[in-house]
Amino acid sequence: MSLVEVQQITKEYVKGDQKIAPLKDADLTVERGEFVSLMGASGSGKSTLLNLIAGIDRPTSGQILVDGEVITQFSRTRLARWRAENVGYIFQMHNLVPVLTAFENIELPLLLLGLSARDREKRVNIALEAVSLTDRADHYPRQLSGGQEQRVGIARAMVANPTLIVADEPTGDLDAETTEQILALLQRLNTELGMTLLMVTHDPNAALIATRRLRLEKGVFVESTPVTAGRI
Amino acid sequence: MLRYIPYVLKTLWRHRTRTLLTVSGTAVAMFVFSFVGAVQEGLDRLLNEQQQDRSLIVFQANRFCPSTSKLPEDYALRISKLPGIKDAVPIQVYMNNCRASLDVVVFNGLPAKKLRSVRPIVLQTGDWSQFEQQRDAALVGQAVARRRKLSVGQKFSIGSLTVTIAGIFASAVAAEESMIYTHLEFLQRTPGLHAVGTATQMEVLLDESADAQATSKLIDDLYRAGPVATNTRTKGAFQAKTVGDLVELVGFTRYLGLACVLMVLGLVATTTVMGVQDRIREHAVLQTIGFTGWHIFAFIIGESLVVSLIGGLLGTGTALAILQTSSLALGTEGILIAFLPSASLAVTGLTASALVGLLAGIAPAWQAARSEIVPALRFA
Ligand SMILES: Nc1ncnc2c1ncn2[C@@H]1O[C@H](COP(=O)(O)OP(=O)(O)O)[C@@H](O)[C@H]1O
Ligand SMILES: [Mg+2]
Numbered sequence: 215m216s217l218v219e220v221q222q223i224t225k226e227y228v229k230g231d232q233k234i235a236p237l238k239d240a241d242l243t244v245e246r247g248e249f250v251s252l253m254g255a256s257g258s259g260k261s262t263l264l265n266l267i268a269g270i271d272r273p274t275s276g277q278i279l280v281d282g283e284v285i286t287q288f289s290r291t292r293l294a295r296w297r298a299e300n301v302g303y304i305f306q307m308h309n310l311v312p313v314l315t316a317f318e319n320i321e322l323p324l325l326l327l328g329l330s331a332r333d334r335e336k337r338v339n340i341a342l343e344a345v346s347l348t349d350r351a352d353h354y355p356r357q358l359s360g361g362q363e364q365r366v367g368i369a370r371a372m373v374a375n376p377t378l379i380v381a382d383e384p385t386g387d388l389d390a391e392t393t394e395q396i397l398a399l400l401q402r403l404n405t406e407l408g409m410t411l412l413m414v415t416h417d418p419n420a421a422l423i424a425t426r427r428l429r430l431e432k433g434v435f436v437e438s439t440p441v442t443a444g445r446i
Numbered sequence: 447m448l449r450y451i452p453y454v455l456k457t458l459w460r461h462r463t464r465t466l467l468t469v470s471g472t473a474v475a476m477f478v479f480s481f482v483g484a485v486q487e488g489l490d491r492l493l494n495e496q497q498q499d500r501s502l503i504v505f506q507a508n509r510f511c512p513s514t515s516k517l518p519e520d521y522a523l524r525i526s527k528l529p530g531i532k533d534a535v536p537i538q539v540y541m542n543n544c545r546a547s548l549d550v551v552v553f554n555g556l557p558a559k560k561l562r563s564v565r566p567i568v569l570q571t572g573d574w575s576q577f578e579q580q581r582d583a584a585l586v587g588q589a590v591a592r593r594r595k596l597s598v599g600q601k602f603s604i605g606s607l608t609v610t611i612a613g614i615f616a617s618a619v620a621a622e623e624s625m626i627y628t629h630l631e632f633l634q635r636t637p638g639l640h641a642v643g644t645a646t647q648m649e650v651l652l653d654e655s656a657d658a659q660a661t662s663k664l665i666d667d668l669y670r671a672g673p674v675a676t677n678t679r680t681k682g683a684f685q686a687k688t689v690g691d692l693v694e695l696v697g698f699t700r701y702l703g704l705a706c707v708l709m710v711l712g713l714v715a716t717t718t719v720m721g722v723q724d725r726i727r728e729h730a731v732l733q734t735i736g737f738t739g740w741h742i743f744a745f746i747i748g749e750s751l752v753v754s755l756i757g758g759l760l761g762t763g764t765a766l767a768i769l770q771t772s773s774l775a776l777g778t779e780g781i782l783i784a785f786l787p788s789a790s791l792a793v794t795g796l797t798a799s800a801l802v803g804l805l806a807g808i809a810p811a812w813q814a815a816r817s818e819i820v821p822a823l824r825f826a
Contacts, residue, residue, distance in 0.1 A: 265819075265820050268734070270733070270734050270819040270820055270823075271819070271820045290738075290739060291738045291739065291740065294733060294736055294737065294738040294739070295736065295738065296736075297734065297735070297736040298735065298736025298737075299736070301736070303734050303735070305731070305823075309727070309728075309731045309823075311453075311728055311731070311732070312460070312728075313453070313456040313457050313459070313460045314453065314456065318452075318453075322732070322735055323735050323736060325449055325450070326735070326736050326737065331449075370735070
């Protein structure tokens with residue numbers, strides 16, 4: 215059984231008498247431990263797919279199974295609980311809570327898991343170390359650089375050890391050097407911690423760190439052959 | 447839920463100017479609310495005082511202000527011999543102001559030896575024998591003493607009257623603590639009063655078995671033909687009649703109290719709505735992480751509750767503190783209504799703020815809890 219099974223997914227938006235269907239009867243599977251990158255033209259439906267798999271959006275038809283559970287049938291509240299336990303979401307713009315410190319931002323998902331304060335602290339510290347921000351634990355988002363903020367965002371997404379991490383253009387807002395750092399970090403999540411990742415990106419170089427590369431073209435997934443093997 | 451409290455407080459602190467303005471507005475409104483409540487409680491206390499149906503007040507017929515009622519002092523002796531009557535005490539009333547006023551000082555002159563038996567007062571300082579022996583001695587209620595900073599041994603003048611303070615008393619009847627008791631003869635001789643041999647009113651104590659209505663009629667019938675006709679009512683009815691105009695006025699303040707609560711509702715709701723609109727994206731992020739709509743709902747209700755409760759605490763607390771230290775009493779025609787702090791005012795003030803906080807938060811909290819995640823992330 216694959217970790218993620220997207221089956222016959224259609225997503226339609228109705229605008230006046232116009233109908234847009236970025237996804238039409240799309241199928242996709244992601245195996246446990248894979249790092250899948252997804253490219254495609256702007257507006258081709260990449261974010262839409264990611265949001266459906268992350269359980270923050272609902273398809274017009276079709277179903278999605280994650281780890282054997284049909285998440286598309288969950289109630290709103292059940293879906294939220296499922297996300298807390300199973301999904302880490304890395305946003306393009308980090309989206310940290312401005313009133314909370316780096317530590318508190320990373321702690322947020324753990325609050326939902328009923329862990330003791332000590333366990334939470336232990337795990338936040340491990341996550342902070344993983345993103346090399348131990349010395350910034352007490353800083354507020356406005357006191358951090360863009361790259362540091364994104365690393366806090368990554369720590370927040372991985373701290374609860376989710377089944378799946380999704381990232382929507384995680385380097386879209388960053389300069390080249392910082393992009394390198396972030397990509398290296400994501401790759402480590404996959405190779406060292408064995409996490410399953412699904413990353414949307416515009417950047418062909420970024421896509422190269424993935425173990426499997428897809429393109430979304432007119433609602434269909436196409437395996438894209440790597441331009442060069444391995445990382446550049 | 448306790449572990450989310452820091453988030454709620456930090457969120458409020460982030461917009462501290464807005465939060466503090468709302469808290470102050472709430473505090474002011476709840477201050478007025480509590481004050482209005484104290485006025486109502488004072489009046490209710492006066493009108494519902496027990497044992498007021500076991501004593502009668504005999505007043506000159508067709509007179510309303512104490513300064514115009516004048517009954518021969520010896521009425522007391524004759525009345526006390528009627529059946530069903532324990533005792534009758536002549537009382538001379540003197541005050542600096544007959545109209546409704548917050549700074550009225552009311553003197554009641556009674557036969558010195560009788561004061562102790564007809565009034566439920568307990569001396570805090572000073573002593574009874576001093577009062578009974580000295581012609582110009584006065585016992586001062588502790589509310590007046592506090593308000594006018596009076597102490598035992600001091601002389602106290604108001605208008606053409608000067609008394610020496612022999613004691614300060616507390617009373618089971620709150621309003622009484624705003625009065626001053628003197629000897630009857632002394633008060634009768636107040637320059638300009640021309641009251642020697644007369645009293646403003648008689649206070650009649652009934653036997654357990656006596657019927658108040660029948661006894662009142664008996665007294666009025668006795669003097670119908672003169673020398674001075676009387677009008678006798680239970681003390682309760684007498685006070686209710688005297689403060690009758692005030693009852694209407696105070697009833698009107700109920701709307702003021704209601705307006706205060708509505709104002710707080712509007713204020714807190716506005717702040718909460720603004721807070722929600724500022725954070726559409728943040729709430730979407732929280733939901734993405736796995737917070738449920740109910741979590742978001744609780745956070746926002748929590749915010750409006752905290753703002754409203756802090757305001758309520760400040761406003762009600764200040765009102766009670768001022769009531770405690772200022773010992774205010776509203777006087778009209780010799781009847782006093784005491785405004786006191788009380789546990790029920792505190793409970794009412796805080797309960798009202800809590801309810802308003804909940805109510806103000808419901809709509810914005812519901813809206814935030816139900817909002818869709820993806821559009822909020824995309825467009826907010
Ligand atoms: N709420 C919406 N209402 C209408 N159209 C939408 C909405 N959200 C997305 N779309 C449309 O769906 C298409 C796919 O969007 P998206 O998944 O964001 O594309 P991508 O991430 O590949 O750039 C776009 O044409 C977009 O305009
Ligand atoms: Mg997109």
